[in-house]
Amino acid sequence: MTIIEVPEGWPADEREARAVQDALRARVSLDEAGPRPGVGAVTGVDVAYDDDRGLVAAAAVVLDAETLAVVEEATAVGRVAFPYVPGLLAFRELPAVLAALGALRSAPGLVVCDGYGLAHPRRFGLAAHLGVLTGLPAIGVAKNPFVHAHGELGPRRGDTAPLRADDGTELGRALRTQQGVKPVYVSVGHRVSLDNACAHTLRLAPRYRLPETTRLADRRCRDALTAALTRPADPGSADPVRGVV
DNA sequence: GCGACAG
DNA sequence: ATCTTGTCGC
Numbered sequence: 001m002t003i004i005e006v007p008e009g010w011p012a013d014e015r016e017a018r019a020v021q022d023a024l025r026a027r028v029s030l031d032e033a034g035p036r037p038g039v040g041a042v043t044g045v046d047v048a049y050d051d052d053r054g055l056v057a058a059a060a061v062v063l064d065a066e067t068l069a070v071v072e073e074a075t076a077v078g079r080v081a082f083p084y085v086p087g088l089l090a091f092r093e094l095p096a097v098l099a100a101l102g103a104l105r106s107a108p109g110l111v112v113c114d115g116y117g118l119a120h121p122r123r124f125g126l127a128a129h130l131g132v133l134t135g136l137p138a139i140g141v142a143k144n145p146f147v148h149a150h151g152e153l154g155p156r157r158g159d160t161a162p163l164r165a166d167d168g169t170e171l172g173r174a175l176r177t178q179q180g181v182k183p184v185y186v187s188v189g190h191r192v193s194l195d196n197a198c199a200h201t202l203r204l205a206p207r208y209r210l211p212e213t214t215r216l217a218d219r220r221c222r223d224a225l226t227a228a229l230t231r232p233a234d235p236g237s238a239d240p241v242r243g244v245v
Numbered sequence: 246g247c248g249a250c251a252g
Numbered sequence: 253a254t255c256t257t258g259t260c261g262c
Binding site: 046047049084085086087089092093114115116119120121125126140142143144145146147185 | 250251
Binding site: 048 | 253254
């Protein structure tokens with residue numbers, strides 16, 4: 001487990017954060033198909049919080065894209081650097097996620113985020129932001145609707161309904177990953193096509209509604225948070241609870 | 246102005 | 253995100 005470091009120049013308020021999004025948005029690459037589903041590595045990232053103590057824990061879990069077997073995992077713990085504001089989630093989650101990703105020894109391959117990519121108020125959600133900062137191909141798979149409504153979609157696994165911007169642009173898709181469950185919301189982050197993002201999501205969810213990447217990352221970051229609360233001060237390393245770094 | 250609002 | 257037991261269903 002590593003200690004989170006907040007990147008230089010991290011925004012201090014909402015106005016600065018929106019300006020960062022508007023500035024970085026142009027760096028998103030939308031002309032690449034991205035990694036082929038089932039080939040190489042796929043990494044899930046997720047974050048858990050202890051609001052009372054202002055603590056955050058992140059996990060990055062690397063899977064073999066073909067077998068979905070765990071290849072490697074890393075966690076990071078530290079203090080929360082930004083409040084939760086709809087549309088600015090990345091500023092709350094990224095410091096922790098970047099720390100966990102940075103602790104990996106193996107190549108992450110495609111990164112699967114909990115949340116949105118382009119289907120965002122300024123078309124620059126968590127997955128797009130992570131992709132731009134790391135250069136890695138990234139997609140967003142959210143559990144709940146956000147700013148874009150969608151029509152009904154079929155009941156079978158693989159059925160979709162588009163998430164459209166006002167100008168008609170398809171920014172994402174509601175995707176049914178299992179029969180009889182609510183859909184997940186897939187959107188492109190960086191260097192991946194929407195078709196490919198949906199194909200990856202389906203492959204990663206052979207049994208449950210959510211992709212194995214997010215299920216595993218969710219489990220690991222919760223464990224890391226519990227461990228940080230249980231075993232606060234690690235002699236020899238900094239204490240994330242007290243913020244001594 | 247009011248409500249909605251990823252995690 | 254997080255607070256939380258039992259319970260319906262495969």
